Amino acid sequence: MLSTGFNVVGFNWMSSPAATELENIVMDWLGEMLNLPKSFLFSGNGGGVLQGTTCEAIVCTLTAARDQILKKKGRENIGKLVVYGSDQTHSALRKAAHIAGIDPNNFRAIETTKSSSFCLSPDSLQATINLDIEDGLIPLFLCTTIGTTGITAVDPIQPLCDVAKRYGVWIHIDAAYAGSACICPEFRHFLDGIEDADSFSFNAHKWFFTNLDCCCLWVRNPSALIQSLSTNPEFLRNKASDSKEVVDYKDWQITLSRRFRALKLWFVLRSYGVGNLRKFLRSHVKMAEFFEELVRSDKRFEVVAPRNFSMVCFRVSSSALFKNKKYVKGKAVSDDDEKLAEQKEEEEEEKSNEVTKNLLEKINASGKAYMTHAMVGGIYVIRFAIGASLTEDHHVMEAWKVVLRHLDAILN
Amino acid sequence: MLSTGFNVVGFNWMSSPAATELENIVMDWLGEMLNLPKSFLFSGNGGGVLQGTTCEAIVCTLTAARDQILKKKGRENIGKLVVYGSDQTHSALRKAAHIAGIDPNNFRAIETTKSSSFCLSPDSLQATINLDIEDGLIPLFLCTTIGTTGITAVDPIQPLCDVAKRYGVWIHIDAAYAGSACICPEFRHFLDGIEDADSFSFNAHKWFFTNLDCCCLWVRNPSALIQSLSTNPEFLRNKASDSKEVVDYKDWQITLSRRFRALKLWFVLRSYGVGNLRKFLRSHVKMAEFFEELVRSDKRFEVVAPRNFSMVCFRVSSSALFKNKKYVKGKAVSDDDEKLAEQKEEEEEEKSNEVTKNLLEKINASGKAYMTHAMVGGIYVIRFAIGASLTEDHHVMEAWKVVLRHLDAILN
Numbered sequence: 001m002l003s004t005g006f007n008v009v010g011f012n013w014m015s016s017p018a019a020t021e022l023e024n025i026v027m028d029w030l031g032e033m034l035n036l037p038k039s040f041l042f043s044g045n046g047g048g049v050l051q052g053t054t055c056e057a058i059v060c061t062l063t064a065a066r067d068q069i070l071k072k073k074g075r076e077n078i079g080k081l082v083v084y085g086s087d088q089t090h091s092a093l094r095k096a097a098h099i100a101g102i103d104p105n106n107f108r109a110i111e112t113t114k115s116s117s118f119c120l121s122p123d124s125l126q127a128t129i130n131l132d133i134e135d136g137l138i139p140l141f142l143c144t145t146i147g148t149t150g151i152t153a154v155d156p157i158q159p160l161c162d163v164a165k166r167y168g169v170w171i172h173i174d175a176a177y178a179g180s181a182c183i184c185p186e187f188r189h190f191l192d193g194i195e196d197a198d199s200f201s202f203n204a205h206k207w208f209f210t211n212l213d214c215c216c217l218w219v220r221n222p223s224a225l226i227q228s229l230s231t232n233p234e235f236l237r238n239k240a241s242d243s244k245e246v247v248d249y250k251d252w253q254i255t256l257s258r259r260f261r262a263l264k265l266w267f268v269l270r271s272y273g274v275g276n277l278r279k280f281l282r283s284h285v286k287m288a289e290f291f292e293e294l295v296r297s298d299k300r301f302e303v304v305a306p307r308n309f310s311m312v313c314f315r316v317s318s319s320a321l322f323k324n325k326k327y328v329k330g331k332a333v334s335d336d337d338e339k340l341a342e343q344k345e346e347e348e349e350e351k352s353n354e355v356t357k358n359l360l361e362k363i364n365a366s367g368k369a370y371m372t373h374a375m376v377g378g379i380y381v382i383r384f385a386i387g388a389s390l391t392e393d394h395h396v397m398e399a400w401k402v403v404l405r406h407l408d409a410i411l412n
Numbered sequence: 413m414l415s416t417g418f419n420v421v422g423f424n425w426m427s428s429p430a431a432t433e434l435e436n437i438v439m440d441w442l443g444e445m446l447n448l449p450k451s452f453l454f455s456g457n458g459g460g461v462l463q464g465t466t467c468e469a470i471v472c473t474l475t476a477a478r479d480q481i482l483k484k485k486g487r488e489n490i491g492k493l494v495v496y497g498s499d500q501t502h503s504a505l506r507k508a509a510h511i512a513g514i515d516p517n518n519f520r521a522i523e524t525t526k527s528s529s530f531c532l533s534p535d536s537l538q539a540t541i542n543l544d545i546e547d548g549l550i551p552l553f554l555c556t557t558i559g560t561t562g563i564t565a566v567d568p569i570q571p572l573c574d575v576a577k578r579y580g581v582w583i584h585i586d587a588a589y590a591g592s593a594c595i596c597p598e599f600r601h602f603l604d605g606i607e608d609a610d611s612f613s614f615n616a617h618k619w620f621f622t623n624l625d626c627c628c629l630w631v632r633n634p635s636a637l638i639q640s641l642s643t644n645p646e647f648l649r650n651k652a653s654d655s656k657e658v659v660d661y662k663d664w665q666i667t668l669s670r671r672f673r674a675l676k677l678w679f680v681l682r683s684y685g686v687g688n689l690r691k692f693l694r695s696h697v698k699m700a701e702f703f704e705e706l707v708r709s710d711k712r713f714e715v716v717a718p719r720n721f722s723m724v725c726f727r728v729s730s731s732a733l734f735k736n737k738k739y740v741k742g743k744a745v746s747d748d749d750e751k752l753a754e755q756k757e758e759e760e761e762e763k764s765n766e767v768t769k770n771l772l773e774k775i776n777a778s779g780k781a782y783m784t785h786a787m788v789g790g791i792y793v794i795r796f797a798i799g800a801s802l803t804e805d806h807h808v809m810e811a812w813k814v815v816l817r818h819l820d821a822i823l824n
Contacts, residue, residue: 001413007623052464055667063511075515079488091643092668098640099475099666101513103487149647205669211419212671228510231503234787235561235795254511254666255467256504257617259624375646383647 003263010258013246014238020247023050023262026269030204031218033183033274037195040218042247047222049252050261052213054176056254057201058096058143060217064224065141065170065198066100073138081140082106082132084164086120086155088148088376090174097141106137114377117306118151120144122159129167139167144197146190147178150374151305151313151381154178158193171197176215178309180207181285184278190308198224207310207387209280210268214261226251284310284386287396291384294400300407304381311385313374316359316407318345318352353380355410362406369399415675422670425658426650432659435462435674438681443630445595445686449607452630454659459634461664462673464625466588468666469613470508470555472629476636477553477582477610478512485550493552494518494544496576498532498567500560500788502586509553518549526789529718530563532556534571541579551579556609558602559590562786563717563725563793566590570605583609588627590721592619593697596690602720610636619722619799621692622680626673638663696722696798699808703796706812712819716793723797725786728771728819730757730764765792767822774818781811 010016027048031041038044051057062083070078083097087109097107108128112118129139142164144155157173164171173194179202181187194200201217204210219225230251232241240246250256272280288310295301295312300320305313360373360382372383384399422428439460443453450456463469474495482490495509499521509519520540524530541551554576556567569585576583585606591614593599606612613629616622631637642663644653652658662668684692700722707713707724712732717725772785772794784795796811 001416004413004416004623009617009624053667053669055669059511059666066513075517076491078490078513091645095641095643095666095668099471099512101478101490105487149645205421211416212421212669213667229507231507233503233561235784254471254507255465255625256507257465257467257624372647 002267003260006260006263008260010260011236011250011256012238012241012248014240016260019260019262020249022266023249024247026262026265027216027218029269030216030265034179034191035188036200036218039195039220040200046218046220047247048216048218049249050265051201051215051217051253053092053215054090054174054201054203055092055096057199057215057217058092058172058174059099060225060229060253061170061172061199061219062096062100062141064228066102067228068170068224069138069140069168077138079103080106080136080138082108082137083140084108084110084125084128084142084169086110086112086145088112088118088120088150088153089143089145090149090176093143093174102140108132112153114379118148118153118376120155120160122156122163125160126163129163133167139164139169141170141172143172143174146173146175147309149177150376151383152178152308152311153305154190154308157191157197161193161196165196170199173197173200175200175202177203177206179203181281181309183274184281204265204268207281207284208268208277209272209389210264214264222252229253231256280389284391287386287391287393288312288384290393291396291400298404304379305376310387311383313381313383315356315379315381316352318348321351321355322348349378356380356382358410359403359406362410363402366402366406368402414679415672418672418675420672422672423648423662423668424650424653424660426652428672431672431674432661434678435661436659438674438677439628439630441681442628442677446591446603447600448612448630451607451632452612458630458632459659460628460630461661462677463613463627463629463665465504465627466502466586466613466615467504467508469611469627469629470504470584470586471511472637472641472665473582473584473611473631474508474512474553476640478514479640480582480636481550481552481580489550491515492518492548492550494520494549495553495555496520496522496537496540496551496581497555498522498524498557500524500530500532500562500565501555501557502561502588505555514552520544524565526791530560530565530788532567532572534568534575537572538575541575545579551576551581553582553584555584555586558585558587558594559721561589562788563795564590564720564723565717566602566720569603569609573605573608577608582611585609585612587612587614589615589618591615593693593721595686596693616677616680619693619696620680621684621689621801622676626676628677634664641665643668692801696803699798699803699805700724700796702805703808703812710816716791717788722799723795725793725795727768727791727793728764730760733763733767734760761790768792768794770822771815771819774822775814778814778818780814
């Protein structure tokens with residue numbers, strides 16, 4: 001509220017030196033908490049900036065990447081640039097690529113599977129890049145995700161970087177939700193391989209106790225951003241900018257005007273302290289583990305994807321709905337039976353989706369808990385997420401009772 | 413502060429119906445206050461949206477325009493699209509065009525001159541478009557300005573629309589600062605011709621007593637925006653969106669997440685009321701007129717551009733610095749004298765720029781007033797702007813005394 005009330009209009013360093021300097025400082029603090037490679041910090045010739053949302057962060061990095069490559073290859077090649085993500089990558093990537101003028105036909109949402117926990121496979125990436133290069137296209141940008149929107153899957157950063165680097169692809173790591181957890185040493189391993197990435201972002205407004213909007217973006221090479229996004233209108237010219245010794249954040253983002261977001265983050269960091277922040281995050285993960293145990297203890301449910309952080313993805317198991325299976329896929333004795341078994345399984349999956357969806361609607365209609373859904377590999381899952389600073393064990397237990405009550409009602 | 417405190421995360425209608433509905437309402441209210449054509453309001457199948465800044469508004473409208481035209485002409489023509497503004501247009505246009513993948517060589521900052529008060533001339537626009545078409549390029553987007561950043565010049569909307577319309581160009585009107593004034597009937601004429609424009613934006617955070625950020629954008633054809641900017645990820649699917657009976661603002665802007673900006677505007681509109689808002693705006697214009705009179709009353713100064721709103725652009729006149737002119741341009745008796753006269757005049761202009769710049773630095777260093785500068789047609793001007801709700805006549809008088817005191821010191 002203070003940051004709103006001050007109504008700072010930070011165009012450049014000059015228009016509010018304090019706002020810029022504080023942002024430099026908190027971004028380095030936060031980068032150190034995350035144990036980011038020095039090359040992402042101001043103290044190591046990289047740097048961080050507060051954007052509104054991940055959408056903006058990706059528009060900016062993608063534009064910078066695009067311009068770097070078009071400078072080498074010629075502008076007429078804009079129609080050949082290819083952007084890579086997985087079918088679990090946030091829709092922000094597709095939208096950002098579209099805004100930046102990338103041909104929608106050159107957007108690759110590489111398929112993931114349940115068997116690999118819906119993570120982007122380096123082999124699939126390699127195969128996709130190979131095909132594109134054969135077609136005369138130019139690999140441009142890869143967005144990897146730590147904690148996907150749907151089910152908090154974690155892409156394997158290091159092997160993906162190993163593939164992408166060979167082609168000079170700009171590698172962005174989107175850790176919008178799960179990045180926060182990485183301030184705890186026991187979760188930091190998810191970031192392994194970040195040394196080879198070009199940019200990294202997470203949203204303090206998701207799971208870091210900060211009000212919307214506050215997306216933290218770090219880049220290893222700020223001048224790539226600046227070369228793409230700088231403007232130098234006369235009315236903003238000033239000695240500080242001309243000296244090139246200050247950071248003019250207008251050249252790191254889409255807009256000219258900017259608010260004093262650093263103050264929000266400063267308050268969060270200073271009022272909680274890193275110790276308390278870790279305590280919060282760990283307690284959320286613990287509560288999610290507790291909920292996961294409850295789900296696993298009831299055979300009518302299935303945990304659909306690994307719980308990496310504080311979100312549990314579950315559904316009503318098809319085995320709970322169809323107790324006496326006559327045909328089992330892969331175990332049928334004749335081809336006809338096998339076909340029937342496949343058909344049956346499809347029907348059972350559909351039924352499971354339908355009941356799970358119905359259950360979610362009932363839970364939310366109760367007003368006692370609010371959960372959301374995702375659709376992964378044809379499976380409808382309920383997402384139970386913990387992230388508020390006031391949530392306690394007993395809330396989790398109550399939520400679980402709401403789930404049980406409504407499933408009982410549906411099944412009876 | 414309330415809008416910050418609520419921490420509403422409006423993705424779509426469903427995630428906060430109140431935030432969306434209130435935004436629909438205040439945008440129609442404000443549109444009616446501005447006497448916008450019905451076709452720009454929700455009540456007339458257009459609609460308004462609150463963006464952060466003009467930069468975002470232009471990225472969105474330009475992307476929509478780009479996609480409309482590429483759909484007809486084919487994506488391979490992205491390198492042929494041309495964007496038009498004047499040399500007075502805000503740098504946001506160039507940046508937005510760049511982000512949207514428009515070739516920087518196809519950006520036209522059409523020259524304006526002092527003789528036409530630095531307004532974009534329809535003839536110049538026509539000539540520029542003609543040349544581009546001859547070169548096989550495709551006119552895409554025109555940004556006209558009501559109240560340019562440098563000197564609050566007003567482009568002639570109707571004649572410019574008459575030219576641009578012939579080529580199917582998307583016409584945006586950027587009234588970032590001066591749009592506010594148009595809620596007063598006596599200033600509404602500046603918007604004449606808006607019927608033929610495609611989009612119109614002004615910043616409530618400039619001269620409309622609202623905290624940063626709050627850019628009001630209206631479009632005549634929301635579906636053009638939606639077709640370019642919509643995403644439909646599974647986790648956001650809901651019955652309300654599927655019904656197509658609600659507005660999902662995520663499809664009208666760059667980002668997915670959005671804050672509850674409508675509340676800020678609602679408070680401004682409801683707490684002041686249109687009568688008081690007009691009174692404020694008129695009093696600011698009156699104070700600027702008063703300052704302008706003071707400047708004109710002193711022969712050592714020159715008002716450089718017409719004062720259309722509440723900003724006065726002035727400089728130290730070269731005649732004040734060179735009282736006994738020996739050579740006068742155009743009146744010399746020989747060619748040599750004429751050349752000498754031209755050279756002299758150039759020197760005098762430079763000297764005037766230098767003294768004016770020096771004066772501005774002294775004024776701002778005094779801490780008693782803060783003014784800014786612009787450079788138009790080679791002329792360095794000081795911009796004196798009134799826009800705060802607490803400014804009164806005596807402040808203007810005091811500012812003028814600061815100006816006088818420092819000029820006296822410089823000239824002595």
